[in-house]
Amino acid sequence: MGSTCVRIAIDAMGGDHAPNEIVAGAVRASEELGVKVLLVGDPQQIASALPPKTNLERVEIVPAEEAIAMDEEPLNAVRRKRKASINVAMDLVKREQADAIFSAGHSGAAMASALLRLGRLPGVDRPAIGTVFPTIKAGKPVLILDVGANVDCRPKFLEQFAVIGSIYSQYVLGTDEPKVGLLNIGEEDTKGNELALRTHQLLKENSNINFIGNAEGRDVLSGEFDVIVCDGFVGNILLKFAEAIGGVILQILREELPQGLHGQIGTAILKPNLKRIKQRMDHAEHGGALLLGVSGVCLIGHGSSQAPSVFNAIRMAKEAVDNQVMQQLQSQYEILHSTSD
C-alpha cells in the first residue's frame, strides 16, 4: 500500500468528453476529496488536459497505448487491445496499485475487462449494473439493479442482486438495514410474470436481506425502497426512460414557462430556483453506475459524463473503499453461495 489515501484508477480516454472533462473531474476529486487519481491513457493528451495550476501531489499519469471505441464489440476489443486504457486501469486494481476504477467509456468493454481481469466475487453467477436514482424524499436515493448487464435472468440471479445491492446500499450509501423490493406489477405475492413470482419466494425466504415486498413502477421514486431488483431488460428500459423524461419535462418548462409577458418576468425572477430544480433532477448529481458482483470497486459513468459526474462517481468510489465494501461482500461468500433456485 504505502500511501494511506484512496487510489482511484481513471480511464482518462473513455467517454464523449474524454480526456478533458474526465481529467478535470478527477483533478478536482484529488484536491477536494483527498484521493489519489491515476490517470490512464495517452500521456500527452492527459498532460494537456490538466487544468492550469493543477496540484500534482495526488495526480499520476499512467501511460496506455490504445483506447476502445464506442462501436467496438466489447469482448473482442478487450481481448485484442491488451494495452487499452480500460485494461491498463483494470490491471492497476488487479495488482492492488489502485483501490477502485472509474470509466465513462464503452460500458460493455468495462464489464468485459472487469470480468476477465478481476473476475466475479465467489458465489456470484452474474455481475449486475446498479444505478442510483433520486427519489421524492430528498437525500434518500434508491439503488436499482440490474439496469442492463443481464437481459435474461434466473430467479437466483435476482436473489444475488438483492444481497449485493443491500451490502452496497449499507456500506456505500450509508443505509441502515436497506429495504429491498422486487420490481413487479402489483403488491400482492401472486402478481407478476414467472420470473417475478419465483424470485418473490426466494427473497421472502432469504434471511440475510430485509425484503419488504414488490415495488410497482409508481413506487420506484417513492423513497419507500432502498434497493430494487429487476432483470437487466426491464431495468435498462426504465433507466433510459427515466433519463429521457427529465429532459422532456425540462423542455416543457422551457417552452411553457416564459410564455407571455407575465411568463417572461416570472421566469426571470425564478431563475435561481429553476437552476436548483434542474440540479435536483440532474443525473450528474448522482454519479456513475456501479458494476456489482466483480472482485473490485468499479464505477461506470455515462458516455456523456462531464467533470461533475466524474467527481461524483469518484466520491462514490471513495465511499465504497473507505467503508470496506469489498471486504463486506467477501465475508458474505457463504450467504451468496447459498442462494439457489
Add this chain to the structure above:
Amino acid sequence: MGSTCVRIAIDAMGGDHAPNEIVAGAVRASEELGVKVLLVGDPQQIASALPPKTNLERVEIVPAEEAIAMDEEPLNAVRRKRKASINVAMDLVKREQADAIFSAGHSGAAMASALLRLGRLPGVDRPAIGTVFPTIKAGKPVLILDVGANVDCRPKFLEQFAVIGSIYSQYVLGTDEPKVGLLNIGEEDTKGNELALRTHQLLKENSNINFIGNAEGRDVLSGEFDVIVCDGFVGNILLKFAEAIGGVILQILREELPQGLHGQIGTAILKPNLKRIKQRMDHAEHGGALLLGVSGVCLIGHGSSQAPSVFNAIRMAKEAVDNQVMQQLQSQYEILHSTSD
C-alpha cells in the same frame, strides 16, 4: 340500429369517484360530442348524480343491481354477479344496443367480462391493454401495448399487438402508416432478451405493418414511434412509473419554485403558465386505455378517473366507432390469423 348517433354504454358504478364524476363526464360528452350515453347502474344513485338542468335527450339510465368492488377476484366476480353494472353494460354491446363501452372500475373485471361476453377477435390469441402516452411532439401521441394484460408473452402475441395497434393508431388516432417499434434495450437487431430477439424477426417479416425497429426507453416519448409493443410486465411497470413521475416533478416544482421572496413573487406571476404545464403532463387529457383484441370497442379508465378523463375516453370511443375500427380489425382476420412463431 334506429338511432344514427354513436351509443356508449357507461359503467356508472365503476371507479373511485363513481357515480358522480362518471355521470358528469358522460353527460358532458352527450352534450358536446353528440353521443348517446347509456348510464348503467343503480338508477337512484345515477339520477341524483345527474347535474342540474341535464338535457336528457341523449342520456338513458339502464338499471343494474350490483357492482364489482376493486378487491374482488375478477373472473369469479364477473361470473357470480351476472347483473353487475360492468356485465349489463357489456351485454348492451353484445346485443348491439351500444357501439362501445367505458368503465373506470376494476380493470381485470372489465377484461374478464369482455372476454366472456364479447369474445376475442378471430385470429387473436390474447387481448392487450393499450395506452396513449403524450410525446415530446405536441399532438403526436404514441400507443403503447400491452400495459398489463399479459405478463408472460410469446413472440406471436407481440406480433398480433403490433397489427391491432397499427389499426387502432390509424383509425382511432388518425395516423397515416403508423410507425411501429419494439420496446428493447438497444437499436441493433441483435440486442434484447429472447422474447425481443424473436419478436424483432417476426415484426421485420410482417408486411402488414410499418415496423421501423427497436424503441429504447429513451425513445418512448420522442414522438418517433406511433405504436410501441412490449409484454404486459414491462409495459405495466413503464406505465405506472410514467404516471408517478409526473407527480414527482410537480412536487419538486411545488417545493422548489416558491422558495424565498423572489420565488414567491415569481410563482404567483407564473400561475397561469404553471397550470398549463400541469395540463400538458396530465394523464386525464389522454383519456382511457383501450382493450384491444376483443370483439368490441372497450375503453378502460383509471380508477381515479374524474369527469375530464371520462369525457376524453368517450371521445376516443366515438372516434373508434366513427372510423369503423372494428370492421377494419375484422377484415384483417387473415392477417392476424397468419401470425405465428
